[in-house]
Amino acid sequence: MRGWLAIVAGLAVGVGVAWWLGREAPHETERKQQRARQAADAQARDARPALYRWRDDAGVLQITEKPPKGRTFERIERDAPAAITVDGGSRE
Secondary structure: OHHHHHHHHHHHHHHHHHHHHHOOOHHHHHHHHHHHHHHHHHHHHHHOOEEEEEEOOOOOEEEEOOOOOOOOOEEEEOOOOOOOOOOOOOOO
């Protein structure tokens, strides 16, 4: 009977030590949450429609939907088109 008690106690201590060593420090959790927020913000920004303003070799201003390769450009945010609204009024 004492053998089982020793096994159970050893498992409990092992689980406690594993939990203690495996937990994250509070500052690590905050840093992970901040990185996740930044990634979500960047992903949301990239999902919004945008135009790109840049100048070609002749100095002519170009505005395109895709950014140019190898050139500096300015990202211009566009508002997404309004969603379809349904009016529940009666037809006359």
